[in-house]
Amino acid sequence: MIDDRDLHRHLEEGGADLWDPPTPPPLDLAAITGEAPAPYDLTPVRRHSLASRLRGRILVPSFGLVAGGMACVALGLGLGAVVFSGEAPAPTVPVADVPTPAASTPLDPTAARTTPQQRVVLRHLDASPAQAVAVATVFSGPDGSTVDVTADGLPPLRSGRFYELWALGTKGRMVSIGTFTVDGQGHAQASMSLPVSLKKFPVLDVSVERPDGDPTHSGKSLLRAPV
Amino acid sequence: MGLSIKSRAAARDPERHHADRRIAAGLAAGEPAALEALYAETSRACFSVVVGIVRDRGHAEDVQQQVYAEVWRRAAQFDPQRGSLLTWVLTIARSRALDHLRRRADQPMEADTLAAFAGGAEERGYDDLVQRALVGEALAQLPDGERDLLRMRFWDGLSQTEIADATGIPLGTVKSRMTAGLARLKQTLDAMEATP
Numbered sequence: 001m002i003d004d005r006d007l008h009r010h011l012e013e014g015g016a017d018l019w020d021p022p023t024p025p026p027l028d029l030a031a032i033t034g035e036a037p038a039p040y041d042l043t044p045v046r047r048h049s050l051a052s053r054l055r056g057r058i059l060v061p062s063f064g065l066v067a068g069g070m071a072c073v074a075l076g077l078g079l080g081a082v083v084f085s086g087e088a089p090a091p092t093v094p095v096a097d098v099p100t101p102a103a104s105t106p107l108d109p110t111a112a113r114t115t116p117q118q119r120v121v122l123r124h125l126d127a128s129p130a131q132a133v134a135v136a137t138v139f140s141g142p143d144g145s146t147v148d149v150t151a152d153g154l155p156p157l158r159s160g161r162f163y164e165l166w167a168l169g170t171k172g173r174m175v176s177i178g179t180f181t182v183d184g185q186g187h188a189q190a191s192m193s194l195p196v197s198l199k200k201f202p203v204l205d206v207s208v209e210r211p212d213g214d215p216t217h218s219g220k221s222l223l224r225a226p227v
Numbered sequence: 228m229g230l231s232i233k234s235r236a237a238a239r240d241p242e243r244h245h246a247d248r249r250i251a252a253g254l255a256a257g258e259p260a261a262l263e264a265l266y267a268e269t270s271r272a273c274f275s276v277v278v279g280i281v282r283d284r285g286h287a288e289d290v291q292q293q294v295y296a297e298v299w300r301r302a303a304q305f306d307p308q309r310g311s312l313l314t315w316v317l318t319i320a321r322s323r324a325l326d327h328l329r330r331r332a333d334q335p336m337e338a339d340t341l342a343a344f345a346g347g348a349e350e351r352g353y354d355d356l357v358q359r360a361l362v363g364e365a366l367a368q369l370p371d372g373e374r375d376l377l378r379m380r381f382w383d384g385l386s387q388t389e390i391a392d393a394t395g396i397p398l399g400t401v402k403s404r405m406t407a408g409l410a411r412l413k414q415t416l417d418a419m420e421a422t423p
Contacts, residue, residue: 002358002416007409010362011381017275018363019378024274025288027266032296033259130278130287158383210383 016222020155022130117145120204122223129153132186134223136165136204138194145194147177151206154186154222160211163222165192167201174217175201179209198227247312254302262299269313270295272364273320279356280324290327294320313364313419317357325353365415373408376401 002010010018118138124130131153139146149165157163165177178192198204206223250268253261273294278287297319305315366374379385379393387405391398 001420002362002413004413006358007362007413007416008381010359011377014359014362016382017279018359018366019382021271021275021363021367022278022284024270025291027263027270027295028292029259029263031292032299033262130282131284161383
């Protein structure tokens with residue numbers, strides 16, 4: 001029997017999986033019992049919808065619904081797909097004070113601005129659903145750097161709350177890159193200016209933030225990866 | 228309010244235990260429909276445990292299948308005197324997920340998982356994970372209104388006054404619903420862990 005103290009501890013520290021548990025796969029009845037599979041749909045369809053905007057940053061529409069007028073965005077995404085399709089994730093890279101799994105491709109300083117320079121896969125931490133993931137693609141050029149973020153599996157948030165992408169440095173230093181929200185399917189795409197060098201702030205982090213006017217990190221990180 | 232909740236919970240318990248008995252009997256008789264019914268009742272909590280240990284959805288799906296294959300094979304061994312069907316399934320889930328981790332011990336592992344193995348603390352941690360899955364399952368069975376208030380209080384970190392402001396529900400009602408929700412949660416958990 002669980003006691004009240006443990007119950008409160010789980011409620012306070014259980015993380016997103018406690019409130020939005022991961023959806024289990026369908027039962028493969030035939031493989032187990034030899035009987036015919038259950039008569040329900042085994043192929044749920046994810047519908048990617050247009051993302052929203054927040055704090056003046058326009059989020060990029062999802063791949064399946066790119067509007068014809070957004071040619072430059074489509075070009076960027078297309079190049080990204082060409083460059084990165086079929087690429088295996090890089091091995092885990094240890095970071096001194098931020099132990100997280102990650103995969104990234106090396107930075108190429110000679111590439112053109114519209115060419116993706118780096119791709120970082122942000123994996124879930126304990127507080128987020130296990131299926132949560134984000135891919136940050138960094139573009140760099142003479143006018144500065146930008147980062148495109150595609151997130152999936154993040155819990156939709158209550159009105160006013162939002163996710164925030166951070167670049168973490170050493171000794172607790174960090175810089176906010178931008179904010180985004182997800183649609184009802186937990187999906188988002190956002191494009192943000194990258195204000196600092198990822199060589200100096202080599203860890204990307206996604207936190208969930210409350211609309212409390214406090215510009216500092218909430219301490220609730222859901223995704224993270226070293227660059 | 229307390230009496231009302233207790234009486235409703237007490238009325239639900241016999242149904243839960245009756246369903247457990249019916250499923251257990253069906254499994255023992257080799258009825259695939261019983262396995263389907265069990266999966267509908269327990270798969271969410273089971274998958275939470277497996278994902279929590281394995282930390283990879285693809286691998287977790289394989290382990291989940293192994294768990295229910297084992298349940299199917301060992302159905303006759305289920306002893307209702309030792310716990311509910313749910314706790315039996317979660318015990319198997321924990322074991323199979325740990326087996327999976329040990330088989331992959333020569334492969335790259337997350338730092339905290341490695342630390343848990345090295346420090347021998349995984350047993351306590353994984354027991355805690357099973358308990359958390361039970362809490363999650365009990366939360367999922369709460370009425371939406373009570374669950375939402377508890378979520379705002381414990382996950383979002385709002386005070387009861389902030390919840391009242393945010394929802395427009397009078398503060399007294401927020402307090403009473405929260406108390407009722409916690410009591411119902413506790414009773415649901417007790418019923419889950421009870422023998423059928």
